[in-house]
Amino acid sequence: MTEYVIIHSNLKYDQPRRQKPGDQVRREEMRSYCENLLEQQSSTTAQLTDRRGAQGSPDPRRNNKDPSATPLRWKLATIVLGILCLMLLIATGVLGYNEVQLGREQDSLVKQVEHLTSELMSCQTPILPVTTMEKPKDTGKKCPGLWTARQERSYLFSPEKGTWEQCNSSCISQSALLLMIESKEEQGFITARSFEYAEDRGSSAYYYPFWIGLSFDSNKRMWVWTDDSALSSGLFVLSDPSPHNYDGGARAYLQGDKVKPGGCGETRFCICEKKKKAQGKKKT
Template identity: 30%
Template sequence: MSCLETREHDNLTQQRENLENLTQQLELLQAQNLNLSEAVQQLHGEDCYHFSNEFKIWQKNKDYCSSLTSKLLQTDSKEELDFIMQELFKLSDVCQGLRYHENYWFGLSYNTAIKKWVWEDGSTLSSHLFQIPENNYKFYRNGVCPYFQGEKVLAGDCWQLGYTIHEKKGRFSA
């Protein structure tokens, strides 16, 4: 083999090794993405629930839901609410013996004009599902949005950061 052929052979061998390494890295990343995707979505009945892993304000989460052709969670039954609470419990962490719950936005906001909690579709909250502690909502300049924190439903400024729960018929794509 000539010197030029040897260099081309070595270069080709190096490129093959690089390609194999990149292929292995890609497969690993795809597997991790698939595992993450499966970890944050659950089927229940005909609906699939996606528990986000991104911290965003309420409106950005709503926009993200739309991009997935889904909507922020609108729970209308005690059974569905119990399912959501079980899933949120599974997502909570234990630190030094104490359980820590993240905040999860859902599709409800406070309409100051009618002084009622309103779902994204315009319907009002049924009081039999859960109660949201009364607060002085006039201090929330960016609107008032409730969130789940463990088994509690609390209200906060819609611009504070939180995770979110999306729902749609069928499965979310990974």
């Protein structure tokens, strides 16, 4: 604030008297003195005001700012952050969708590879212990070459594929018949031997199928062996109880530890069985 100094002066006027020649001069000097004193006071006040302003005293002009400037900055910052968050959310969604699609495509490719591998392996001939494709000849001994002996019988896991009828004819040509299982012990022996003919297909082993001498007689409505004897009810149960669903009649084959029905026109490997020949007494 501007400070003003008030100077009071008491002027006393005597009764009118006769002015002297020096009174006028003294009055002029007094007036000049008062004016100089007022000017000095005003100058001092102005200097004090300027000095306070230079030292950081409040300046009304400094407080005259736009009140909407600060809120506007916050609004702009909020809008920018919102846009960035939206872009980040969209990018996250796109990446998640792409990841799901890639996972589905990968699963589809894996399934296709497994399917193609299965088809390829099914078309290949397994490596069996029999190294030659020629049929073993009957030498008249108890167990011909390449056959496996057990008690009074010999068994051949043939490396050749054929229909059920072809396998049956092949066994007959070797003085044998398609396998006829007559007991649990024989079934266990044959099953253990069949486990040797398998290949690894990823998570599980694939066992090669072999025709056996069992077929379904539609007239008798039962499963019978090649010698026309009926299948024993306590021996094993076929996995498919509906043999009527196969064109041309159902035939049985062994795969691993299971006996399954199949169509007679399908091709599989064969198991032939030969019984020991009865030897007569020599004449003396």
